[in-house]
Amino acid sequence: MTNFSIDTHLSPIKKEKPNWGELEFGKVFTDHMFIMDYKEGKGWHDARIVPYQPITLDPAAMIFHYGQTVFEGLKAYLAKDGRILLFRPEKNMQRLNRSNDRLCIPPIDEDLALDALKQLIAVDKEWVPTVEGTSLYIRPFIIATEPYLGVSASASYRFMIILSPVGSYYKEGIHPVKILVENEYVRAVSGGTGEAKTAGNYAASLKAQETADQKEYSQVLWLDGVEKKYIEEVGSMNIFFKINDEIITPALNGSILPGVTRDSIIALLKYWNIPVSERRISIDEVMDAYRDGQLQEAFGTGTAAVISPIGELLWNNEKMIVNGGKTGELSKKLYDTLTGIQKGDLEDPFGWVTEIK
Amino acid sequence: MTNFSIDTHLSPIKKEKPNWGELEFGKVFTDHMFIMDYKEGKGWHDARIVPYQPITLDPAAMIFHYGQTVFEGLKAYLAKDGRILLFRPEKNMQRLNRSNDRLCIPPIDEDLALDALKQLIAVDKEWVPTVEGTSLYIRPFIIATEPYLGVSASASYRFMIILSPVGSYYKEGIHPVKILVENEYVRAVSGGTGEAKTAGNYAASLKAQETADQKEYSQVLWLDGVEKKYIEEVGSMNIFFKINDEIITPALNGSILPGVTRDSIIALLKYWNIPVSERRISIDEVMDAYRDGQLQEAFGTGTAAVISPIGELLWNNEKMIVNGGKTGELSKKLYDTLTGIQKGDLEDPFGWVTEIK
Ligand SMILES: Cc1ncc(COP(=O)(O)O)c(C=O)c1O
Ligand SMILES: Cc1ncc(COP(=O)(O)O)c(C=O)c1O
Numbered sequence: 001m002t003n004f005s006i007d008t009h010l011s012p013i014k015k016e017k018p019n020w021g022e023l024e025f026g027k028v029f030t031d032h033m034f035i036m037d038y039k040e041g042k043g044w045h046d047a048r049i050v051p052y053q054p055i056t057l058d059p060a061a062m063i064f065h066y067g068q069t070v071f072e073g074l075k076a077y078l079a080k081d082g083r084i085l086l087f088r089p090e091k092n093m094q095r096l097n098r099s100n101d102r103l104c105i106p107p108i109d110e111d112l113a114l115d116a117l118k119q120l121i122a123v124d125k126e127w128v129p130t131v132e133g134t135s136l137y138i139r140p141f142i143i144a145t146e147p148y149l150g151v152s153a154s155a156s157y158r159f160m161i162i163l164s165p166v167g168s169y170y171k172e173g174i175h176p177v178k179i180l181v182e183n184e185y186v187r188a189v190s191g192g193t194g195e196a197k198t199a200g201n202y203a204a205s206l207k208a209q210e211t212a213d214q215k216e217y218s219q220v221l222w223l224d225g226v227e228k229k230y231i232e233e234v235g236s237m238n239i240f241f242k243i244n245d246e247i248i249t250p251a252l253n254g255s256i257l258p259g260v261t262r263d264s265i266i267a268l269l270k271y272w273n274i275p276v277s278e279r280r281i282s283i284d285e286v287m288d289a290y291r292d293g294q295l296q297e298a299f300g301t302g303t304a305a306v307i308s309p310i311g312e313l314l315w316n317n318e319k320m321i322v323n324g325g326k327t328g329e330l331s332k333k334l335y336d337t338l339t340g341i342q343k344g345d346l347e348d349p350f351g352w353v354t355e356i357k
Numbered sequence: 358m359t360n361f362s363i364d365t366h367l368s369p370i371k372k373e374k375p376n377w378g379e380l381e382f383g384k385v386f387t388d389h390m391f392i393m394d395y396k397e398g399k400g401w402h403d404a405r406i407v408p409y410q411p412i413t414l415d416p417a418a419m420i421f422h423y424g425q426t427v428f429e430g431l432k433a434y435l436a437k438d439g440r441i442l443l444f445r446p447e448k449n450m451q452r453l454n455r456s457n458d459r460l461c462i463p464p465i466d467e468d469l470a471l472d473a474l475k476q477l478i479a480v481d482k483e484w485v486p487t488v489e490g491t492s493l494y495i496r497p498f499i500i501a502t503e504p505y506l507g508v509s510a511s512a513s514y515r516f517m518i519i520l521s522p523v524g525s526y527y528k529e530g531i532h533p534v535k536i537l538v539e540n541e542y543v544r545a546v547s548g549g550t551g552e553a554k555t556a557g558n559y560a561a562s563l564k565a566q567e568t569a570d571q572k573e574y575s576q577v578l579w580l581d582g583v584e585k586k587y588i589e590e591v592g593s594m595n596i597f598f599k600i601n602d603e604i605i606t607p608a609l610n611g612s613i614l615p616g617v618t619r620d621s622i623i624a625l626l627k628y629w630n631i632p633v634s635e636r637r638i639s640i641d642e643v644m645d646a647y648r649d650g651q652l653q654e655a656f657g658t659g660t661a662a663v664i665s666p667i668g669e670l671l672w673n674n675e676k677m678i679v680n681g682g683k684t685g686e687l688s689k690k691l692y693d694t695l696t697g698i699q700k701g702d703l704e705d706p707f708g709w710v711t712e713i714k
Contacts, residue, residue: 026506029417056411059519060386064500067424067556068563104563139506143421149383149496149521151559151593152566162416164506184548189582191543193561199424200557202508204550206425206461209509225546226583236508 006034006119011051020129023167025304026137030124034116034161037145038106044159047112049120052162058147062154068144069199070099073303074260075166076121076136076356078128079344084121084136084356087342089114091260096140099196104153105142113140113159118356120161125356133168169305174335176311176327177300179234180217181283182208183316187232187255189225194232194255201257205235217314219300224255229282237300237308238262241286242330244294251278261301265334267350283315290320297328306342307335363391363476368408377488380524382661387481387493391473391518394502395463401516404469406477409519415504419511425501426556427456430660431617432523433478433493433713435485436701441478441493441713444699446471448617453497456553461510462499470497470516475713477518482713490525526662531692533668533684534657536591537574538640539565540673544589544612546582551589551612558614562592574671576657581612586639594657594665595619598643599687601651608635618658622691624707640672647677654685663699664692 144154188194219235340346501511545551576592697703
C-alpha cells in the first residue's frame with residue numbers, strides 16, 4: 001500500500017476496554033480517530049490520527065442546517081490466526097465518492113482514505129474484539145463545516161473515521177427477523193438521494209421504524225415512492241427472495257442503496273451457478289407466491305448482520321410466514337460462507353479480504 | 358408574555374458590527390445565542406442565553422450520521438419609530454413542532470421558545486440593522502446529540518437560536534428572478550419529509566441548484582416526485598401564478614413546505630376579496646396558459662425575499678417569459694403591503710406583528 005503522510009498523535013491515556021462478551025452496537029469508541037480537512041482552494045489537507053475526542057464547530061456550520069453529509073459502514077474481523085481482516089473496503093470508499101457526488105461534496109482520494117483506515121486500525125488494534133461473532137465497526141463520514149446559512153454547497157468539510165467494537169448481531173446464532181411492510185411513509189424516490197449513504201435518508205426512516213418497534217417488528221420493508229408497490233429494501237439491508245426456485249433481488253433503480261453485501265451475495269450465487277434475477281418485484285408478487293406456497297425464503301443483506309433470514313412479513317395486516325418462520329437452507333449457507341470468508345476461516349476465491357499489517 | 362427562567366450570561370466582548378449597507382445573507386452572527394438541552398427522562402432543561410461560541414459534540418453524535426434535525430427561519434425588523442417587530446413568530450414555532458413530530462424529536466414548549474427568542478433579540482438589539490431593507494434573520498434549530506451509531510431516535514437533543522443581520526434581498530429594489538424547472542432530481546415525495554423543515558430536504562436539493570447556478574438561473578422549481586408533472590415549490594419559496602385572472606398556488610399535499618409567507622399572502626388576497634385557488638397545477642397547464650397569452654404573473658413567497666416576482670421559467674429548453682420579464686402589478690402590491698406590515702409602516706389588520714420590548 002502507498003504510504004501517505006498521516007501525522008499520528010497517540011493518546012496519552014488508554015480507555016478501559018469493555019467486556020467483549022457484552023458489546024452492544026455503536027456505543028463504545030476506541031482511543032483514536034482519523035481527521036482530514038477540506039477547504040476551497042486548498043483541497044483535502046492535514047490528514048491526521050488523533051486521540052478520540054469531541055469536535056468543535058460553529059453553530060452556523062452547515063451540517064447542522066442543511067445536512068450536507070455522507071457516511072460509510074464496514075467491519076474489521078479478527079481471524080483465528082490473529083490477522084486483522086477487512087472485507088472489500090475499497091467498495092465502501094468507491095460508494096463514499098458516489099455519495100459525495102450526489103451531495104456536492106468534493107471527492108476524497110480513495111487510496112489515501114483506505115490507507116488512513118488501515119493505519120487507524122493498526123494504532124487501535126487492541127480494540128478489535130476477540131470473542132466469536134464480534135468485530136470492529138468502522139464509520140467513515142464527511143460533514144459540511146462552513147458557518148453559513150445560505151443553501152449551497154459548503155466551502156469546507158471534515159472527513160473523519162471513528163471505530164467501535166461491536167457485538168455479535170445474533171446472540172444465540174443466526175435467527176429470523178420479523179419485518180413490517182411500510183405503506184404510509186416513503187424512504188426515497190428515483191431522483192432523490194436513496195442511492196447515496198446520506199443522513200437525510202435515515203432521518204426520513206425514523207417515523208416508520210417507530211411504528212415497527214411498537215408492533216414488535218424489527219425493521220420496515222420500503223416500497224417504491226411512486227406506486228407504493230415495488231419492493232425496495234429493508235431499513236438497513238437489501239432484500240432477496242427465493243420464489244419457486246428463482247432467487248430475486250430488486251434491481252438497483254436509483255433509489256436503493258447498492259449494498260456491498262448484496263453485491264457479494266450475487267457474486268457468490270453466480271460462483272455457485274445459481275442464477276440471480278435483479279429485477280422489479282412487487283409486494284403483490286411476493287404475496288401471490290406466498291399464497292401459492294412458492295415463497296421459499298427471504299433474507300436481508302447488510303454489513304451489520306451479514307445475512308438476516310426473514311421469518312415473517314406483515315403487509316396490510318396479512319402475515320406471510322416464510323419457511324415456517326425458520327432460517328432457510330440457502331440463507332444459512334450464504335451466511336456461513338460469507339462470514340467464513342470475512343473471518344478468514346474459508347478460502348477467498350474472489351480476493352475480497354485484505355489484511356491489516 | 359410569560360416569563361420563563363432563562364439564565365443569561367452576557368458576553369464580555371462585543372464584536373464589531375459590520376457595515377449595515379454591505380450585509381450578505383447568513384455570514385455574520387451576533388454576540389449571543391440561546392441554548393436549551395433535552396435528555397430522555399429529564400425533558401427540556403437548562404434554557405440559557407450565552408455568548409455566541411462554538412459547540413462541542415462527540416464525533417458519534419447522531420446529527421453527524423442520521424440527520425435527525427429541524428430548523429426554522431424568520432426575521433425581526435426595525436420600525437421607523439424604533440420598535441423591533443416580529444412577523445407571526447408563533448407560526449414558526451408551530452411549524453417547528455410539526456417538523457419535530459415528523460422527525461421523532463420531542464416537542465418544545467412553543468411559548469418558552471418564543472419567549473427565549475424575544476429575550477435573545479432584546480439582549481442583541483443593537484444587532485438589528487438600521488438600513489432600509491435590512492433585517493435580523495433568526496435561526497432556531499434542534500440537533501440530535503446522543504453519541505450512538507444505531508439508527509433510532511436520539512436520547513438527547515440541543516435546541517439553539519442564532520441571529521444574523523442580513524442585507525436587503527433586492528439591492529436595487531424588487532426585481533424578477535429566472536427559475537429553472539427541474540426534470541431530473543426530486544426534492545420530496547408524499548410520505549417523505551417534504552412538509553417538514555429538515556436538513557435532508559436541503560441536502561437533496563444541492564445537486565439541482567448546482568445546475569441552475571451553471572445555467573445562471575437563480576433557483577429551481579420542483580415538480581412532484583411521482584408524475585414529475587405537478588408543480589410543488591421553488592428552492593426556498595412557495596409559488597403562485599396568475600392565469601387568466603385566477604390566482605393559483607399548489608395545495609399543501611404533504612410534500613410541500615407550508616410557508617408562513619404563503620399563508621399570509623392567501624390571507625391578504627382573501628382580505629382584498631381576490632379568490633385564491635389552492636389546487637393541483639401541472640407544468641403543462643402553465644405552459645398552455647403561456648402559449649395562450651394567459652400567464653399574467655408568477656411569484657415566489659418566502660421569508661428571505663418576501664415576494665420574488667418570476668420573470669422567466671425555463672422548462673425543457675422552452676422559455677416562458679412572464680409579464681415581459683417585469684414585476685407584475687399584483688406581485689408589487691403584495692410585496693409593498695406585506696413588507697409595509699412587517700416593518701410597521703402599514704396598518705396590521707390581522708394582528709400579525711409582535712413587538713419586542
Ligand atoms: C439503507 C441501507 N440499505 C442497505 C444496506 C446494506 O449495505 P451494505 O451491504 O453495504 O452494508 C445499508 C447499510 O449498511 C443501508 O443503510
Ligand atoms: C423549501 C421551502 N419552501 C418554502 C419556504 C417559504 O416558507 P416561509 O414563507 O415560511 O419562509 C421555505 C423557507 O423559507 C423553504 O425552505
